[in-house]
Amino acid sequence: MRILTLAAAIGLAVSGAALAQPMTTEDLAALDTDGDGKVSQAEFDVFLDAAFVKLDANGDGIVTVQESSAVMTPEQFAAADANGDNGLSRSEFKIAGQKDFVAADSDGDGSLN
Known part of the structure; x- marks a missing residue:
């Protein structure tokens, strides 16, 4: 699904055609809320929650x-719509994002940098 690129498309913290473009160093820095130079799974989960809210324009969940x-x-x-009901629940959205996080964590250290 490439949730990772949603950061750029949604405007990070929650500002696309931009899905085909990878996240930049600046995108990752915006998600790095503790300033340690890495985006942890927990930091990314916060982003996923905010992205879901931003996308859910009518607020129906x-x-x-x-x-x-x-x-x-x-x-x-x-691909993200696991139950095929033509709607993404927060859970489906988060699971797809977590899969993308794991795939992007090339060294397996539990963070993106």
């Missing part, structure tokens, strides 16, 4: 294809 269309392709949406 479900992100629809339409609500996510600026930052996700239909294929990315479908």
Whole structure:
């Protein structure tokens, strides 16, 4: 799903067509709330929660294809929609994001840098 690139697309802390573009050093720095030079899973989870709220325009607790269309392709949406109900729950969104985090953690140290 490439949730990691949502940081740039949503405007980080929660400002896309930008999904195809990787996160920059500046994007990661914005997520690094404790300033240790790394983005931990906990810091990323905070971002995922904020991103979900930002995407859920009507506040009903479900992100629809339409609500996510600026930052996700239909294929990315479908991959994250585990139960196939055409809506992303916070849990589905977070699970997809956590998978992206693990995939991006190339050295397996539990952080992105």
